[in-house]
Amino acid sequence: MFRKFSFSVLLLLSGVSAFSQNDKPSANGRDGNQRTGRRGPRNYEVNIVNSSAAPLDSATKKELNEVFFKVYPAFAQADGYRTVRQAKLEISDNYEGSISAKAGEIIISSKWLKDNRKRLEKEMMYQFSKNWLSADTVKKKGYQLVFISKDPGLDPQLKQNLIDTYFKVYPKLVKTFNKKSTKEVLFVIDTAYGGVAEASGNRILFSAKYMKAHNTDIDVVTHETMHIVQGYGYGSGPVWLTEGIADWVRYRYGVDNIGSKWALPEFNEKQSYKNSYRITARFFEWLEQNVKPGLIAALDDQLRQHTYTEQSWAKFTGKTVDELWADYAKSPDVKLAYSGSAK
Ligand SMILES: [Zn+2]
Structure with missing residues (x-):
């Protein structure tokens, strides 16, 4: 149930995340945003690190990059105030599950990735949505x-x-x-x-x-x-x-x-x-x-x-x-x- 739910929420967020590109100048006092004042466009960065034994070909790298930029901005918008904009994405031989995803840090099992390339985007979304309670x-x-x-x-x-x-x-x-x-x-x-x-x-x-x-x-x-x-x-x-x-x-x-x-x-x-x-x-x-x-x-x-x-x-x-x-x-x-x- 939750799995299906989260997909729709995140897919929806990817659709509207462009809205957050231009933050409205916010306010003092009640809105509590006076310290940061006006913020510029949201920029996200990913650093792909391969710590697995096998080399990472450029097509895979490109795909990881694309999937990250489809999923992460939507997650970050929903994740709230202090979300990290620079993320590390690591391919690891040691990670037991599929993907571990939290703000700023993604670990993908090299073994899982090899057999599940097509499920990469959905699995990453699902794992990110687990950061929320509901x-x-x-x-x-x-x-x-x-x-x-x-x-x-x-x-x-x-x-x-x-x-x-x-x-x-x-x-x-x-x-x-x-x-x-x-x-x-x-x-x-x-x-x-x-x-x-x-x-x-x-x-x-x-x-x-x-x-x-x-x-x-x-x-x-x-x-x-x-x-x-x-x-x-x-x-x-x-x-x-x-x-x-x-x-x-x-x-x-x-x-x-x-x-x-x-x-x-x-x-x-x-x-x-x-x-x-x-x-x-x-x-x-x-x-x-x-x-x-x-x-x-x-x-x-x-x-x-x-x-x-x-x-x-x-x-x-x-x-x-x-x-x-x-x-x-x-x-x-x-x-x-x-x-x-x-x-
Ligand atoms: Zn206000």
């Missing part, structure tokens, strides 16, 4: 979620809640903001990741530790999947704007902000719209209610088209963002209604 593919109404857990202690109810939130929220966000957004998303519950969660390409990494300690915070899914929908790419708009939009979307479309005690903080004089996240999100809600409904979706669209500039604010509202903030500071009242139910 891999599920869930499909609903044209949308798909691959859910990989590397955490043996993952609460099944939390897992179900994360999956349910994806299917409740993501299709709505796609329809509202970006119909061209991918319909295939990958969630990875990662034990090696120290932030909260982060989105890159079509993958969302969740910190196993954070989610365990904050198991009501399921609208992390709403914030992070909005980053997939945003898909602005490199150099489009400031980070505070990207994050402010994602938290405003969490406010508007989140499923249980009450249950997680998530709220937009009251205005105070020390704030700035550049504070990002919830402070910016509250300002955006005020703008939607008092200045121009639909403004945030319009800005989001410009960011995606790479037509956003500082002048966009004046174009849509007649005022600069600083003028709008000054108006907000004078009269910051806003009507707020949160989703979810108190527990």
Whole structure:
């Protein structure tokens, strides 16, 4: 069962791994990616080492190389935060099994390889997938979620809640903001990741530790999947704007902000719209209610088209963002209604 399952998951990942080639610039704080900042294209390298007695002909070498590049990037994308990009692939007379495959290290039995050349790709995929505790593919109404857990202690109810939130929220966000957004998303519950969660390409990494300690915070899914929908790419708009939009979307479309005690903080004089996240999100809600409904979706669209500039604010509202903030500071009242139910 598991064997068959893993194949389909990995085959699917190979199909979508191109998405991860351009990591979206991520965020501070909640997304925990500030140390690495923007990352370049993902490069993988393989070093083929023959430690068996028989020489390795060039056709075999070429095939090993090809199979590696079919399998490893898909595995690495799903494997999470600290995956090794340089791998050693060793052909050995001493390895008893078929293939041993983990991040950065592949050992292939020379004896097995001789008789199983045709099974090389599938066997390598299977052996890599054994690094995970579970891999599920869930499909609903044209949308798909691959859910990989590397955490043996993952609460099944939390897992179900994360999956349910994806299917409740993501299709709505796609329809509202970006119909061209991918319909295939990958969630990875990662034990090696120290932030909260982060989105890159079509993958969302969740910190196993954070989610365990904050198991009501399921609208992390709403914030992070909005980053997939945003898909602005490199150099489009400031980070505070990207994050402010994602938290405003969490406010508007989140499923249980009450249950997680998530709220937009009251205005105070020390704030700035550049504070990002919830402070910016509250300002955006005020703008939607008092200045121009639909403004945030319009800005989001410009960011995606790479037509956003500082002048966009004046174009849509007649005022600069600083003028709008000054108006907000004078009269910051806003009507707020949160989703979810108190527990
Ligand atoms: Zn974010």
